[in-house]
Amino acid sequence: MRAWVILAALWAQPVLAQTPPAQPVGTDQEAGSAPAPEPVHDRAADRFYPAAQMAAAEHWMMQGEVPSRFQAYRLDLAEARIGKGADGYHLEGEAWTGNLHRLVLRVRAEGDWGQRLEQGEIQAAYAYALGPWWSLQAGVRRDVGVEAQRSHAMIGLEGLSPYRFDILALGFVSDKGVVSARVEASIDERLTRRIVLQPRAELVALAQDDRQARLGAGLSSIEAGLRIRYEITRKFAPYAGVNWGWSFGGTADYARMDGKPAAQRSFVLGVRSWY
Amino acid sequence: MKHDMPPMIDRRSLLRGAGGVALAGTAMPAWAKSGGLPAPQQELSGEKITLIVAEREVPIDGRMTRAVTINGSVPAPLLRLREGQDLQLTVVNQLSEPTSIHWHGLLLPFYMDGVPGVSFPGIPAGGSFTYHFPIRQSGTYWYHSHSGLQELLGAYGPIVIEPAAPAAEPMREHVIMLSDHSFTHPKRILNNLKADPGYYNRQPQTTLDLIKGRGQSLRERIEWGAMRMDPADIADVTGAVLHYLVNGHSAAQNWTGLFAAGEAVKLRFINGAGMSFFNIRIPDLPMTIHAADGEPVQPLEVDEFQIAPGETYDVVLRPENRAYTIVAESMDRSGMARATLAPAMGISAPVPPLRPRPLLTMKDMGMDHGAGGMKGMKMRDGSIAPQVKLGPGVDMISAMPMDRSGDPGIGLSGLDHRVLTYRDLVALAPNPDPRAPERELEVHLTGSMERYMWSMDGKVMSEAHEGIPMRRGERLRMTMINDTMMAHPIHLHGHYFELVTGHGDRSPRKHTAVVQPGGRLSFDLTAQDGDWAFHCHLFLHMAMGMMRVVKVRAA
Numbered sequence: 001m002r003a004w005v006i007l008a009a010l011w012a013q014p015v016l017a018q019t020p021p022a023q024p025v026g027t028d029q030e031a032g033s034a035p036a037p038e039p040v041h042d043r044a045a046d047r048f049y050p051a052a053q054m055a056a057a058e059h060w061m062m063q064g065e066v067p068s069r070f071q072a073y074r075l076d077l078a079e080a081r082i083g084k085g086a087d088g089y090h091l092e093g094e095a096w097t098g099n100l101h102r103l104v105l106r107v108r109a110e111g112d113w114g115q116r117l118e119q120g121e122i123q124a125a126y127a128y129a130l131g132p133w134w135s136l137q138a139g140v141r142r143d144v145g146v147e148a149q150r151s152h153a154m155i156g157l158e159g160l161s162p163y164r165f166d167i168l169a170l171g172f173v174s175d176k177g178v179v180s181a182r183v184e185a186s187i188d189e190r191l192t193r194r195i196v197l198q199p200r201a202e203l204v205a206l207a208q209d210d211r212q213a214r215l216g217a218g219l220s221s222i223e224a225g226l227r228i229r230y231e232i233t234r235k236f237a238p239y240a241g242v243n244w245g246w247s248f249g250g251t252a253d254y255a256r257m258d259g260k261p262a263a264q265r266s267f268v269l270g271v272r273s274w275y
Numbered sequence: 276m277k278h279d280m281p282p283m284i285d286r287r288s289l290l291r292g293a294g295g296v297a298l299a300g301t302a303m304p305a306w307a308k309s310g311g312l313p314a315p316q317q318e319l320s321g322e323k324i325t326l327i328v329a330e331r332e333v334p335i336d337g338r339m340t341r342a343v344t345i346n347g348s349v350p351a352p353l354l355r356l357r358e359g360q361d362l363q364l365t366v367v368n369q370l371s372e373p374t375s376i377h378w379h380g381l382l383l384p385f386y387m388d389g390v391p392g393v394s395f396p397g398i399p400a401g402g403s404f405t406y407h408f409p410i411r412q413s414g415t416y417w418y419h420s421h422s423g424l425q426e427l428l429g430a431y432g433p434i435v436i437e438p439a440a441p442a443a444e445p446m447r448e449h450v451i452m453l454s455d456h457s458f459t460h461p462k463r464i465l466n467n468l469k470a471d472p473g474y475y476n477r478q479p480q481t482t483l484d485l486i487k488g489r490g491q492s493l494r495e496r497i498e499w500g501a502m503r504m505d506p507a508d509i510a511d512v513t514g515a516v517l518h519y520l521v522n523g524h525s526a527a528q529n530w531t532g533l534f535a536a537g538e539a540v541k542l543r544f545i546n547g548a549g550m551s552f553f554n555i556r557i558p559d560l561p562m563t564i565h566a567a568d569g570e571p572v573q574p575l576e577v578d579e580f581q582i583a584p585g586e587t588y589d590v591v592l593r594p595e596n597r598a599y600t601i602v603a604e605s606m607d608r609s610g611m612a613r614a615t616l617a618p619a620m621g622i623s624a625p626v627p628p629l630r631p632r633p634l635l636t637m638k639d640m641g642m643d644h645g646a647g648g649m650k651g652m653k654m655r656d657g658s659i660a661p662q663v664k665l666g667p668g669v670d671m672i673s674a675m676p677m678d679r680s681g682d683p684g685i686g687l688s689g690l691d692h693r694v695l696t697y698r699d700l701v702a703l704a705p706n707p708d709p710r711a712p713e714r715e716l717e718v719h720l721t722g723s724m725e726r727y728m729w730s731m732d733g734k735v736m737s738e739a740h741e742g743i744p745m746r747r748g749e750r751l752r753m754t755m756i757n758d759t760m761m762a763h764p765i766h767l768h769g770h771y772f773e774l775v776t777g778h779g780d781r782s783p784r785k786h787t788a789v790v791q792p793g794g795r796l797s798f799d800l801t802a803q804d805g806d807w808a809f810h811c812h813l814f815l816h817m818a819m820g821m822m823r824v825v826k827v828r829a830a
Contacts, residue, residue: 025780026773026781027779027780031715032712036744037830040826040828044806044828061391065423065818071466100726129667161503162502189482192482
């Protein structure tokens with residue numbers, strides 16, 4: 001049937017009849033299956049220029065021309081905490097350098113205004129990229145401040161989870177042999193182009209009691225926060241919010257013994273910045 | 276060969292070059308001046324030309340900025356050449372670092388192509404180099420530094436080559452060189468992107484959009500969130516930091532090209548931007564495309580076209596006796612370059628507002644948009660691309676990369692006017708090499724948005740090190756598969772390739788072609804002797820490693 005239609009069309013259209021049969025030409029043709037040539041290891045330009053100059057230029061082009069090490073610092077939280085009792089402050093930040101793999105320095109500090117630093121820690125880690133979203137973090141942590149001064153070995157993961165949560169999950173072994181873990185998660189929800197709502201949670205658990213540090217075994221504490229920031233620039237955003245903290249089990253017992261509340265709620269005012 | 280010799284500058288070309296410098300108290304070469312004022316230094320021609328690369332302060336968009344200039348200006352002088360002529364170009368490097376000039380789109384011996392470490396050793400600080408090659412083609416091209424980030428700092432200029440047989444009646448023409456300039460150093464831009472890959476996207480999807488019913492539905496947002504992909508990520512570097520320019524003029528400075536009533540006007544569009552695609556349209560005035568990347572095509576009337584970094588298009592217009600606005604909107608709609616075509620200086624036409632920022636779709640992820648198409652598809656299935664090294668630098672493998680040569684480019688689908696697609700282009704003359712390709716070579720364009728890494732086949736150039744081998748004279752089909760959600764303009768030095776778009780021996784010939792996100796694009800080429808750079812023409816992508824050296828040797 002189709003052949004008849006084509007024949008009729010050819011008869012009716014002498015112009016069409018003159019065109020060659022539909023043999024594919026040019027790029028309409030299928031590609032053959034010739035094998036790829038062997039890899040080439042020399043530089044063609046060495047035939048025209050001194051090989052040493054070409055080698056140096058090639059090295060510069062491959063390695064040196066464009067920066068391959070980057071760095072930034074970020075203060076995720078730099079806030080005043082206003083609640084019952086004394087008002088305090090809280091800081092969390094990090095600096096890094098590198099590219100795919102990075103050296104990371106993290107700082108946390110917490111205390112009451114006018115008092116000595118209550119809880120502080122410094123972490124130094126090597127962040128080894130495992131995949132497009134996760135890095136393995138290995139390093140050390142040193143606690144400073146009036147509470148127990150410990151050193152820890154630490155290992156963990158940092159990355160972006162499905163649904164775009166920023167995750168930092170670290171495990172520690174202290175110089176007293178106490179095993180603990182801390183998991184932080186946050187997500188940025190852009191309400192408008194400049195206003196960002198950030199729910200944030202942190203969970204601490206210990207395998208053993210650490211009496212000196214006033215931390216009990218098992219689930220030790222949970223913090224949850226809700227912060228809303230206004231990005232004056234992407235790199236400088238004041239925020240306000242609420243932060244809740246709950247202690248559990250042994251940690252809550254220690255808190256009560258020390259005359260501190262096992263649960264706290266504070267309003268926070270701070271600035272998020274990076275550069 | 277001519278490397279490292281003392282600069283052999285004849286007096287005339289020195290004067291010509293220096294003339295450009297002297298004039299550039301204004302730092303604008305005369306060819307780029309509004310109104311196209313004639314001046315002897317407007318353009319450089321002849322067989323001997325000298326270009327001086329130097330760092331200096333120039334005004335851009337009304338503000339002084341440190342730039343890498345050529346003969347003192349941004350953009351650089353227009354080189355007006357003639358097909359068949361011989362050309363000796365001496366480039367003097369007055370920078371404190373090595374430089375180079377690459378002749379984008381010109382067919383020449385590989386050792387004159389101007390890529391340091393690939394085609395020649397580069398031009399050392401304080402040194403000079405004389406390029407020497409015959410001009411074998413005609414059309415619209417451009418030149419730029421191929422060293423470090425110098426192109427992003429201003430080292431680019433247009434090339435117009437007249438055909439060997441001049442047209443009987445020359446048409447009024449203007450060069451429209453599009454570019455983007457930042458007062459922030461590109462190194463800082465790169466660092467910002469490494470720290471926050473979405474840093475320059477100031478038009479993200481918001482909760483407010485959701486409430487107002489704009490953009491993606493909640494379900495789509497959750498799906499995209501699950502995949503850690505951002506549909507609003509259209510451009511890495513945007514109008515938040517870039518000033519979009521026409522011939523060095525900002526939209527406010529309104530570069531104006533003149534015409535006489537009743538005459539046809541040819542516009543030679545060149546996208547010399549480091550990081551920006553542009554959507555080009557002239558409200559109320561259809562454009563007839565006559566050439567793409569310097570090669571004549573069958574005249575085609577359109578209302579809009581997208582131009583990628585590295586591409587050129589010649590269009591012919593038949594304006595009425597009134598002013599028109601040339602709108603060059605950045606693909607992510609974060610800003611625009613604009614110029615005016617008018618019968619006299621001082622008149623202009625309305626400037627349309629920026630259209631809303633488009634969103635990426637499942638198609639841009641290399642997934643079927645059809646009903647239930649996503650089901651069972653994996654985001655990052657290495658088994659379908661065994662040649663890709665599936666490391667931290669690869670966040671996606673296109674599950675179903677479609678031929679997207681029939682797409683007009685991000686954000687231009689479904690408009691109610693005619694928008695150019697690659698598939699619409701048909702070469703004016705039969706292709707010079709109609710042979711069937713002997714083999715096919717697949718190259719995957721890969722990247723990781725969160726890490727701001729860009730590569731081919733999962734390896735950055737320094738990691739792969741080894742080039743892509745080809746046999747001299749072989750006919751080869753290259754199929755580029757885009758495993759990222761960004762469009763990449765891929766440029767092969769020293770070659771024209773014919774796009775495989777169903778036009779047989781009249782396939783459009785290009786030197787730079789966009790591979791749409793999640794899609795594929797095939798082209799056939801005849802391998803030319805030597806080592807050639809092959810890379811994404813978004814300069815930061817190239818700098819990050821989306822580049823290879825094509826090594827062509829005798830079989």
